[in-house]
Amino acid sequence: MLKKSPILVCAVCGVFMITQYFITAEPVTDLYRSVLDWMQIIFVCALLVGIINVILRQVRMASRPGRERIYPFITLFGIALMVILGFGWGIARGSPFLWVFDNLQAPMQSTVFSLLAFYVASAAYRGFRARRAESIILVLAALIILLGRVPIGEIVSPHVPSVVGWVLAVPAVAAKRAILIGIGLGMTATAIKVIAGMERAYLGGR
Amino acid sequence: MGGGRRFFARAGSGFLFGMAILFTLPEKAIAADWFAAERTPELVAVVVCAIAILVSVYAARRRRFYVRPLAGLTAIDDALGRATELGSPVVYITGWGGDLARPTTMASLAILSHIAERVAAYGTRILFPSHDPMVASAAQDTIRQGYMKAGRPELFRAEDVAFVTQSQLGYAAAVDGIMSREKPGAVFLLGTFEGEALILAETAHNVGAVQISGTDSTIQLSFFLVACDYTLIGEELFAASGYISGDPLILGAVRGQDILKIIIVALLLLGVLLGGFGVDVIADWLS
Amino acid sequence: MKFDRRFIFILIVLAVMIPLLFPIDLPVAITDETRAVYDRINVLDSNSVILMSFDHEASSLPEVRPLAEAVLTHCFQRDVKTVGLALFAEGTAIGYDILNDVAARYGKMYGIDYVYLGYRPQYSAAILGMGESIRGVFPADYDDTPYDSIPLLSGVRNYDDIDLVISVADGSLPTYWVEYAQARYGQKIIAALAAVMVTAYTPYVDAGQIDGLLGGLKGAAEYEKLLGQPAAATRRMDAQSLAHLSIAVLIVIGNIIAFAVRRGKRITEEGRS
Numbered sequence: 001m002l003k004k005s006p007i008l009v010c011a012v013c014g015v016f017m018i019t020q021y022f023i024t025a026e027p028v029t030d031l032y033r034s035v036l037d038w039m040q041i042i043f044v045c046a047l048l049v050g051i052i053n054v055i056l057r058q059v060r061m062a063s064r065p066g067r068e069r070i071y072p073f074i075t076l077f078g079i080a081l082m083v084i085l086g087f088g089w090g091i092a093r094g095s096p097f098l099w100v101f102d103n104l105q106a107p108m109q110s111t112v113f114s115l116l117a118f119y120v121a122s123a124a125y126r127g128f129r130a131r132r133a134e135s136i137i138l139v140l141a142a143l144i145i146l147l148g149r150v151p152i153g154e155i156v157s158p159h160v161p162s163v164v165g166w167v168l169a170v171p172a173v174a175a176k177r178a179i180l181i182g183i184g185l186g187m188t189a190t191a192i193k194v195i196a197g198m199e200r201a202y203l204g205g206r
Numbered sequence: 207m208g209g210g211r212r213f214f215a216r217a218g219s220g221f222l223f224g225m226a227i228l229f230t231l232p233e234k235a236i237a238a239d240w241f242a243a244e245r246t247p248e249l250v251a252v253v254v255c256a257i258a259i260l261v262s263v264y265a266a267r268r269r270r271f272y273v274r275p276l277a278g279l280t281a282i283d284d285a286l287g288r289a290t291e292l293g294s295p296v297v298y299i300t301g302w303g304g305d306l307a308r309p310t311t312m313a314s315l316a317i318l319s320h321i322a323e324r325v326a327a328y329g330t331r332i333l334f335p336s337h338d339p340m341v342a343s344a345a346q347d348t349i350r351q352g353y354m355k356a357g358r359p360e361l362f363r364a365e366d367v368a369f370v371t372q373s374q375l376g377y378a379a380a381v382d383g384i385m386s387r388e389k390p391g392a393v394f395l396l397g398t399f400e401g402e403a404l405i406l407a408e409t410a411h412n413v414g415a416v417q418i419s420g421t422d423s424t425i426q427l428s429f430f431l432v433a434c435d436y437t438l439i440g441e442e443l444f445a446a447s448g449y450i451s452g453d454p455l456i457l458g459a460v461r462g463q464d465i466l467k468i469i470i471v472a473l474l475l476l477g478v479l480l481g482g483f484g485v486d487v488i489a490d491w492l493s
Numbered sequence: 494m495k496f497d498r499r500f501i502f503i504l505i506v507l508a509v510m511i512p513l514l515f516p517i518d519l520p521v522a523i524t525d526e527t528r529a530v531y532d533r534i535n536v537l538d539s540n541s542v543i544l545m546s547f548d549h550e551a552s553s554l555p556e557v558r559p560l561a562e563a564v565l566t567h568c569f570q571r572d573v574k575t576v577g578l579a580l581f582a583e584g585t586a587i588g589y590d591i592l593n594d595v596a597a598r599y600g601k602m603y604g605i606d607y608v609y610l611g612y613r614p615q616y617s618a619a620i621l622g623m624g625e626s627i628r629g630v631f632p633a634d635y636d637d638t639p640y641d642s643i644p645l646l647s648g649v650r651n652y653d654d655i656d657l658v659i660s661v662a663d664g665s666l667p668t669y670w671v672e673y674a675q676a677r678y679g680q681k682i683i684a685a686l687a688a689v690m691v692t693a694y695t696p697y698v699d700a701g702q703i704d705g706l707l708g709g710l711k712g713a714a715e716y717e718k719l720l721g722q723p724a725a726a727t728r729r730m731d732a733q734s735l736a737h738l739s740i741a742v743l744i745v746i747g748n749i750i751a752f753a754v755r756r757g758k759r760i761t762e763e764g765r766s
Contacts, residue, residue, distance in 0.1 A: 003524070005741045011222050016250060021242070021248070022242050022249050023240055024240050024242050029625070033625050033626075036618040036622045037622075037629075038612055039616045039618035040619070041253030041616070042615075043614045043615040045616075046339050046340050047339070047372075047614070048483040049339045049360070050339030053368070054368075057365065057368050057369075061685070068280070091586070092636075093589070093590070093593075098586055101586060105583075106551035106552075106554060107496060108375075108550035109373065109374075109376070109549065109583075110552050110553075110554060112379050112405070113552035114554060116401065116404055116405060117505055117509070117736065118502045118505055119506050119739050120429075120740065121406060121503070121739070122408065123407075123429065123432050123433045124740050124743060124744055125747045126432075126433075127408055127432030128432070128744045128748070129747070129748060134414050139748065142744065144736075146737045146740055146744075147738065148436075149688070149711060149737065150210070150711060150730065151520055151522070151730055151734050152734040152735075152737075152738055154520070154522050161522060165524070165525075168691075168692060168695060170697065176695070178719070179427070179440040180696065181467070182423065182463075182467070183441055185255075185441060185467060186313070186422070186440070187309040188255050189444065189446075189462060190309035190313055190444060191309055194309075195265075198459075201313075201316045201319070201343055201344070201348070201374060202306050202312055227749070256761070303665060373583070374552065401663065423693075424692075424693050425689060
């Protein structure tokens with residue numbers, strides 16, 4: 001019974017969440033609002049589990065000798081620092097917590113994000129090869145879109161923006177819709193299997 | 207009466223009963239003010255989807271449905287074999303964009319269970335850095351089960367499956383670091399990805415790993431198609447687990463999806479045809 | 494032919510840096526997409542209340558900040574009441590800063606003209622919850638002031654009292670706004686997105702599920718032009734234009750080299766046979 005209880009809970013909750021969408025009675029709506037609150041509570045608990053997981057892992061890594069032993073210490077120092085700053089001086093505007101966020105975390109994240117610009121260039125150079133008819137169309141479409149989405153496209157030709165608009169509005173949307181329908185059906189099937197107890201990947205294996 | 211006929215008798219009766227409720231009760235329900243009548247098209251869609259999937263899954267127990275070969279999946283064994291020969295680990299990434307509740311993540315974990323079993327049989331390490339503690343926990347159990355099924359539980363290392371961070375670029379940086387240090391022979395990018403997709407794919411390429419990818423994000427699919435060796439497009443990711451394992455439940459669900467696609471295409475064609483004559487009954491009802 | 498990627502990286506660095514140091518001032522043409530968003534906000538007035546959700550991380554700030562500022566500028570020019578919130582933890586402080594900065598330029602009063610509710614985890618639950626009761630999801634604002642004591646929020650119960658939701662995002666969060674707020678509650682949505690996400694949401698615009706789409710730095714530059722206030726996005730368009738041109742040139746060069754190598758191999762094989 002203990003093994004089957006998560007599956008039963010999942011089935012009951014799944015059927016309820018489907019049913020409440022169609023039923024507007026007050027008791028059902030109240031229960032639905034309660035479920036939404038509990039989702040947020042569970043998320044926070046999962047976050048706590050994650051934080052403990054990270055700390056334990058970093059402590060284990062710090063206890064192992066090696067060249068990279070400094071990094072777990074930096075991670076643990078960072079966690080401790082932000083907790084102390086947050087609880088000690090608050091997170092309002094002008095606080096040390098926000099200063100660290102604005103001057104350390106945000107620039108570091110932007111730096112990693114900017115790698116995309118370089119990787120897009122190298123992936124485009126590597127990947128866009130006109131070998132067959134389909135790939136020639138792909139390369140031409142890529143070139144048109146690249147130029148058309150910036151002011152340079154209008155300088156190259158006044159027709160570029162309208163061509164770009166057509167490419168984005170017609171073939172691109174058609175392809176995306178087809179893929180989205182397939183993905184939507186896949187998700188629906190997986191959800192139905194989870195509710196029916198056939199899919200148990202969330203329990204860590206069958 | 208045999209089991210199959212009994213099932214269809216019950217299903218048929220239930221269906222007719224459900225249809226009777228659907229078409230008669232709403233009038234009473236509207237009077238009682240507890241049924242959202244404007245959502246009837248969605249209710250019909252839910253019922254039709256559920257019937258198509260469940261009936262197909264049941265039918266799959268009696269006969270094996272065909273799934274066409276998917277290049278990315280036939281390459282899995284080669285990729286794992288390559289990693290084993292190189293003495294390198296395998297890295298499995300489910301992407302930053304999905305939590306455990308997301309069907310795409312569940313489909314990815316289903317594939318992971320098969321890969322974990324094969325990796326265990328080969329004696330190769332599998333690394334699973336995660337952005338979500340619940341996904342990490344489920345993956346840890348999945349991989350442990352895989353090692354146990356392969357009869358090599360002693361090779362399982364819990365520290366190879368870890369929650370890293372919830373921050374998107376922090377996660378990308380951490381996984382890039384893992385790939386740069388460990389130099390995996392194969393990298394699986396299967397799940398829901400966002401902006402970190404290309405960063406991960408390019409780094410995997412730079413360390414010389416074979417990349418097998420698949421995502422439900424149409425944007426990141428474009429990046430994967432350009433940057434990765436093999437890419438599963440859209441619902442191929444959901445069919446992958448069934449293809450690898452031959453599990454009739456999953457193959458049945460794939461067939462159910464195909465049936466639903468036929469229904470959607472038929473509705474589309476009918477709607478376009480009727481729309482050409484100025485009859486918008488289908489479009490009006492669906493909206 | 495093996496080509497050192499670092500040459501590509503250097504080219505991109507130069508393509509971005511040079512126009513920032515020596516502006517070219519390329520003209521920005523207004524697209525129908527941006528004009529549609531502008532017109533949509535232009536019909537709002539001091540009786541309207543919008544919800545602006547900062548659904549992005551710090552990493553995409555250089556791209557989404559100009560978008561958010563342009564839209565907020567327009568809203569404050571029209572005296573639209575603005576309720577800000579964040580569904581990503583990192584977007585919380587950023588959204589608060591942006592909202593306060595733009596509001597200060599127009600002499601707007603906190604609590605009367607605008608308010609910031611802060612962050613709520615589990616975005617699907619938060620979006621669905623606001624459809625029932627915004628107060629239920631945010632019992633107090635970012636500064637812990639009770640919901641009921643904020644004048645702007647006195648008539649704001651749920652989506653019925655919100656004229657428009659603007660999601661400033663760098664990821665797929667607008668999908669959840671569409672799936673939950675628009676599909677279930679009929680809420681009007683505008684998405685102000687990082688450029689890479691724009692094509693993913695065009696189907697939603699065509700289907701009428703999203704009322705408007707503002708994409709990337711170009712969208713922000715176009716909006717600044719419509720407002721008559723060129724700012725950060727306009728300045729950065731030169732750099733983006735040159736970067737795009739560089740990538741296009743790289744694609745062409747790559748194909749020419751690949752073609753030449755293939756031709757050379759074919760000639761060699763023909764010579765052997």
